[in-house]
Amino acid sequence: MIGNAPFFVVGLLFLAGLVAIFMEKNLIKIAVAISIISSAVNLFLVALGYRAGGTIPVHYLAGEETLMVLPTPQAMTLTAIVIALATTALLLSLIMLVYRLYGTLDVDEIRRLRG
């Protein structure tokens, strides 16, 4: 049973992020919700590579002939974190600009482009 616990946590985190996007009115909280979703996906990727009792997948540190955890999901997670950093930085800068130009952060008021 313990084996599937991380995937339940991923489901809960993802739902929390998704619900927060729709319930929140403030743009910065929506950006936080999006980073919650991306951390949920990172946890999902890392949990994929886990082998029970595996050690760190670096020969230099772990020595020879031991059961190792899969390294590829860790590389995928690292890249996903790098991408999430870049998108969050750009998203927050855009939110800063929107606050400068619209004077508000309420997502319902930022709708000059409609129809």
Add this chain to the structure above:
Amino acid sequence: MNWNDHLPALLLAVPLFGAFMAPIVCLFGKTLRNVLLIGISFVTMLVALLLWRNVLVGGIAVYVMGGESFNLTLPSGMALPIRIIMEVDAFSAFMVVCGSIASFAGALFSTNYMEKFSGIGRFVSLYFLLTLGMLGMMITGDFFNFFIFIEIASIASFGLVAFWRDKPEAVEAGLKYALVSQVGSMIFLIAAGSLYGKYNALNMAAIGSMLQFGVMEKLALVFIVGTLAMKCGSFPMHMWLPDAYAEAPSGVSCLLVAVSQASLYGLMRVCFSLYGINLGGSFIPWMIISMGLASMFFGVTMAVVQHEIKRLIGYHSVSQVGYMLLGLGVGLLVLTDARGMAEYGFTAMKGGIFHIFNYTMYKGLLFLAAGAIYYATGKRDLNEMGGLARRMPFTTAMFVIAAAAISGLPPFNGFVSKLLIYESVFAVHPALTVVALLTSVLTLASFVKVFQTAFLGPEKSVFTGVREVPSGMLFGMGVLTLAVLGATLFPSWTLSNLVEPAAKALVDQAGYIGAVMGGGL
């Protein structure tokens, strides 16, 4: 060391080099920066054409990044390919040619269009990163690498859509596109992770060879189809597209059109080559067809009532994507039924793929023409325009060609691809063709409105100072006009050399998998 084998890597290395060199070159003044912008995008187009010729002659081009030799896909008896493999078959080569022509035309256009703005060094590097992301999406054979290229293209397009950071609408459009695209990418990543978790392979060909259609694969397929359909602007998820295309600088809108085609390519690559024959049931093909129909009809009904020129063209791109989804959806529907495929499925796919080429060309031309009007008059609202044909003859001529091509008037290339789609889709169900025809009529109606109000009509005193746009922009539009006229005058050549090999490559899933898994040596 034959350079022909290294073309897939060169195709990505050249824009990457352009993006990294841009900050340095911009220190040495404007002309050197324009030379970099035009030169690098021209070289990318050359490499793309060479790669297309190679693939046409030599079959699927496989390139292993960082391997001993470029085609060592399964080193020393490994069961699965371990490195990132670029797999260029006829369909991706066709898409690379369309994308690089659009990128070259946009670069030519942006040299004059952006000269009055500051921060053009960042614009050039973002432009090349967007081209890199688009071309990478089209040739990569690795599924997680496809996600990385989607992200490169998305981040570059957020920055470019919100490039005029003091215009509130541009920043709002960039923000909304960023919100929906970021949620979509995370859902796509879950699909990529679950496919990796079950098959322990990231390479599309490797996953395709081992894939059985279970519950987890169904969910992964739905997440991928949903995200990629959102990125290319199909109906229920299209609302970011008219905002983003209208508010971006016009050279960038021309490239964004090709970037949305890259996600359409990804959608078709996953449906045809990854899932292919074991795409259980016909729910996904019918879903793609219904999304195509909805995008067509609601896109064009929204476009007819617009009175702002770039938003109108943006809504038209939503409806034109509907045609491609319809054509390729019908191809997907009859993938397993050989008689249906021979009778009308293959023609529908040929129509859909030919429409991708035509759409990228004339839609880019429309955005550039709208940008030229905006550059010359400074206005975007159709109510304030009138009688521009007197002062801007070249732009008017190119706009007429593009408008005739998009509404499918007989001699032009839009008509040929729509004809292929009408006749083949009719065999599936007449209602599909009725909606397609109705959309084409409404497209013609809205472009007659745009042409009459913007170009014809009496001379307005406020536009006496208007002059024809500088030559860089005219050359940019000229490249796309040449492509439209080429496909118009030589439809059979274009079909047999560009479109047919692409359709055959897309249908032939075994060939795609064999190129990588079949030892590759």
Add this chain to the structure above:
Amino acid sequence: MRPLSIVVRTGCDLFAWFLVIFGSTIIIHGDVTPGGGFQGGAIVATFLSLLLVAYGGKKLLAWVNVGIFNGMLVFGLLAFFLLGFLGFPHSFFFNFLAVPHEIAQATGHGVIPPSGTIALMDIAVGLEVAGGLSLIVLSMFKGVRLFREEHFEEESGHDR
């Protein structure tokens, strides 16, 4: 932001450069430890944010020379591209400096680290990320005051 008290500023003076040293050790040992270019670069970038918090905006913007971070960014990017390009007779990112396992085992760790270009690419990425993240911190800080005091000339192009 106003500069903080003298206690914080002296603490920051003492501590700041050790951050950079710690970050660069993670970068340099990137290929044999779980660290690497990105994580090391991120730590080096915290040097600038620590200064920004301790000394406030005006003093930092007067002190810092953005050209250095631009130079690091572009140098790291071009070094990464060049290392990829040098592998060309074989393939784009070929690891042409790698020492085969048995030779490295026999002679112990020579001057060139056994992982070849991966280590050099790590250092290039570390430099690039350090420059890039510092630029992000600086431009986001400038963005806070974008329209207020700094005279923001309207983009002259589109409202002609």
Add this chain to the structure above:
Amino acid sequence: MFGTVYTGFGYWDVTAWIVFFAIASGLTLWLRAQGRDDYKEGTDQDEIYWSGNPVPDDGAEISVPASSAYWGFRKAMEPFYKVLTGMHTGIGTDIVGFYVLTVAFMAVFILL
């Protein structure tokens, strides 16, 4: 000369269309030339007939604005457009909502 495209149900030939276009335009130009030959460029015959009133010199007053084009179409489809434009609210979270709803709809129906 330019080759024909066979679409499985019919064919499309560019040369045939160009030949037809040349004949048709020749015919129309000939018909146009049959008009009255007392028409001279640049005289008062070129004046716009604005139902008798003096024509204003600035073209802005007499040009038809774009938003009034197809007003009948817009008026006839009023209920349809009220729903359609109502759907395009332009709020950021609505766009994400439509996307998540579509993915959920597809997930439900594919698992059925």
